[in-house]
Amino acid sequence: MAETSTSxxxxxxxxxxxxxRRHGSQLGIIGVGIALWLSFVAAAPAVFTNGNIYLxxxxxxxQFGLIALALxxxxxxxxxxxxxxxxxxxxxxxxxxxxxxxGVPVAMILGLLTGAVCGAINGLLVAKLNxxxxxxxxxxxxxxxxxxxxxxxxxxxxxxxxxxxxLHAVFREPLWGIPIQTLWMILACIGLWLLLNRTRFGAxxxxxxxxxxxxxxxGINTVSVKMRAFMLVGVCSxxxxxxxxxxxxxxxxxxxxxxxxxTIAAVFLGGTSVFGGTGSVVGSFxxxxxxxxxxxxxxxxxxxxxxxxxxxxTVIVVSVVLQTIIDRRIRRQSITGR
Amino acid sequence: MAAAATAPAAASAADTPVIELRxxxxxFGEVRSLSNIDFAxxxxxxxxxxxxxxxxxxxxxxxxxxxxxxxxxxxxxFHGKQISDWSVARARNLGIxxxxxERALCEKQPIWRNMFxxxxxxxxxxxxxxxxxxxxxxxxxxxxxxxxxAAVHPDNVVTTMSGGEKQGVAITRAxxxxxxxxxxxxxxxGLSLTETRKTLDFVSNIKKAGKSAIFxxxxxxxxxxxxxxxxxxxxxxxxxxxxxxxxTMDDLIDRLxxxxxxxxxx
Ligand SMILES: Nc1ncnc2c1ncn2[C@@H]1O[C@H](COP(=O)(O)OP(=O)(O)OP(=O)(O)O)[C@@H](O)[C@H]1O
Ligand SMILES: [Mg+2]
Numbered sequence: 313m314a315e316t317s318t319s320x321x322x323x324x325x326x327x328x329x330x331x332x333r334r335h336g337s338q339l340g341i342i343g344v345g346i347a348l349w350l351s352f353v354a355a356a357p358a359v360f361t362n363g364n365i366y367l368x369x370x371x372x373x374x375q376f377g378l379i380a381l382a383l384x385x386x387x388x389x390x391x392x393x394x395x396x397x398x399x400x401x402x403x404x405x406x407x408x409x410x411x412x413x414x415g416v417p418v419a420m421i422l423g424l425l426t427g428a429v430c431g432a433i434n435g436l437l438v439a440k441l442n443x444x445x446x447x448x449x450x451x452x453x454x455x456x457x458x459x460x461x462x463x464x465x466x467x468x469x470x471x472x473x474x475x476x477x478x479l480h481a482v483f484r485e486p487l488w489g490i491p492i493q494t495l496w497m498i499l500a501c502i503g504l505w506l507l508l509n510r511t512r513f514g515a516x517x518x519x520x521x522x523x524x525x526x527x528x529x530x531g532i533n534t535v536s537v538k539m540r541a542f543m544l545v546g547v548c549s550x551x552x553x554x555x556x557x558x559x560x561x562x563x564x565x566x567x568x569x570x571x572x573x574x575t576i577a578a579v580f581l582g583g584t585s586v587f588g589g590t591g592s593v594v595g596s597f598x599x600x601x602x603x604x605x606x607x608x609x610x611x612x613x614x615x616x617x618x619x620x621x622x623x624x625x626t627v628i629v630v631s632v633v634l635q636t637i638i639d640r641r642i643r644r645q646s647i648t649g650r
Numbered sequence: 651m652a653a654a655a656t657a658p659a660a661a662s663a664a665d666t667p668v669i670e671l672r673x674x675x676x677x678f679g680e681v682r683s684l685s686n687i688d689f690a691x692x693x694x695x696x697x698x699x700x701x702x703x704x705x706x707x708x709x710x711x712x713x714x715x716x717x718x719x720x721x722x723x724x725x726x727x728f729h730g731k732q733i734s735d736w737s738v739a740r741a742r743n744l745g746i747x748x749x750x751x752e753r754a755l756c757e758k759q760p761i762w763r764n765m766f767x768x769x770x771x772x773x774x775x776x777x778x779x780x781x782x783x784x785x786x787x788x789x790x791x792x793x794x795x796x797x798x799x800a801a802v803h804p805d806n807v808v809t810t811m812s813g814g815e816k817q818g819v820a821i822t823r824a825x826x827x828x829x830x831x832x833x834x835x836x837x838x839x840g841l842s843l844t845e846t847r848k849t850l851d852f853v854s855n856i857k858k859a860g861k862s863a864i865f866x867x868x869x870x871x872x873x874x875x876x877x878x879x880x881x882x883x884x885x886x887x888x889x890x891x892x893x894x895x896x897x898t899m900d901d902l903i904d905r906l907x908x909x910x911x912x913x914x915x916x
Binding site for chain 1: 712715717737738739741742748750752753754755756757758759763766767768769770772776777778780
């Protein structure tokens with residue numbers, strides 16, 4: 313390296329892209345999230361400087377944050393999955409329906425398998441038949457929710473600590489004083505970071521989202537990559553669904569309804585590109601907690617709940633717009649294309 | 651080899667084509683891009699592929715590569731063995747690499763990801779060896795792409811590179827895997843004189859190393875000197891096959907004009 317720079321002194325392009333350039337969009341967008349959160353601190357300092365709220369949001373954030381981590385994969389492939397709230401409920405319903413006959417571990421596996429199957433169906437329709445995921449997963453959202461409501465006949469199931477001590481130990485009781493939900497999410501974040509950044513599948517997720525034709529020309533099976541990404545969302549959704557139900561001691565057949573916006577906001581705020589090809593699990597992780605803080609804050613500050621929608625609407629719009637601008641900047645293109 | 655029980659021994663085994671297409675046609679909806687092609691590349695042979703725009707050259711090599719599946723009836727042989735489930739991944743595993751006309755890059759990704767696209771290096775735990783891919787990429791860029799001066803870091807994204815540099819990535823990528831058959835689809839388009847020279851030398855070196863190549867280029871002055879055999883395609887058909895010894899460059903040029911006008915080489 314040294315010798316090249318002495319032989320060609322005029323050359324300063326040898327340097328790697330700066331940290332700012334490589335992580336610019338993520339840093340910027342997370343900055344915006346923090347700014348938004350600070351404005352909440354300013355608005356309701358009593359609530360936001362109290363430790364309890366953070367304990368509360370460390371329990372509730374992973375309920376959608378876990379899904380956001382997996383959804384990051386699908387978004388990087390250039391697709392979206394809107395059906396996961398229904399998959400959460402359907403997989404948990406399968407658990408509830410089978411648990412008395414087969415026991416907790418098997419019922420859990422059946423639930424997670426349901427998530428995988430739902431994801432595989434989404435992935436197959438999107439990747440094999442080339443249907444826009446935005447459209448088809450609205451369809452499967454209704455399909456899976458409808459199926460679940462029919463199976464449960466619209467009624468819920470209590471999941472008390474007496475009946476399911478094991479599940480409560482695993483999903484609810486704090487460990488070493490830390491909310492166990494957050495520990496699960498950290499574990500998932502490490503696992504999914506490895507999957508995205510240190511396996512062939514992860515490498516292909518980026519390539520397929522960037523340029524599917526190039527990926528195919530170089531021998532990558534784009535259908536299988538997308539299917540696996542959707543299956544990952546399915547499995548993680550059901551996992552989060554179980555965690556959510558145990559947290560509330562009850563499986564509500566409408567579970568997941570409020571999760572869509574939070575989860576998608578976390579992925580985009582975390583710097584994963586709407587255009588596919590770039591994104592980060594760690595970004596989604598951090599963003600999920602920012603969103604969780606805002607969410608918990610609004611609720612416990614007693615601010616009118618209508619403001620939550622306003623806040624997350626703003627987060628999604630602003631982060632996507634900023635992403636686009638920063639992305640173009642990095643590629644040295646002007647917004648207007650000139 | 652053992653499976654080809656009836657194949658005569660040693661002497662002709664050297665002549666068994668690396669890859670052979672028989673009666674291959676390819677139709678896209680209404681468009682018939684290839685019709686009834688017989689095509690073979692022998693070991694150690696450089697085959698030139700000539701033909702007008704839209705003649706079907708790229709379609710042919712993408713069929714060789716397993717990207718396009720031939721219409722029913724078409725057959726693909728690899729070292730004399732018929733292959734039914736041909737795919738790009740399979741072709742690459744068997745040692746066929748292609749520099750596609752469209753370059754097949756993922757431009758938002760760093761160079762190292764492009765370099766190892768589809769053939770990522772892994773360590774002993776089966777995880778990606780990102781460190782080694784970066785280093786290998788830096789080495790390749792220095793040794794083969796002449797990037798010592800206008801050095802580009804392996805972590806740079808491809809979008810910001812110049813057209814020729816991007817092409818350099820595609821060419822270097824094909825080099826890396828030490829293929830026994832390299833396909834070059836118009837590799838010199840848009841390259842400077844020196845880069846073109848380097849690319850042509852690269853093709854000659856393939857032959858010296860005893861490997862094979864398919865070389866597509868509209869510039870006959872590039873193709874003729876380096877090839878052993880020439881196929882001329884016209885509207886999806888093989889209009890002529892020549893050993894270089896059978897035909898002079900001038901004669902070839904005459905015939906190419908004739909083909910363009912009348913569809914016949916004679
Ligand atoms: N995927 C496809 N779908 C439909 N038609 C195609 C497809 N690929 C190629 N064709 C058609 O097949 C014909 C041959 O195309 P091909 O790219 O093989 O030509 P070529 O000989 O490589 O031309 P050029 O010298 O311009 O690169 C063209 O008429 C093209 O429109
Ligand atoms: Mg072509």
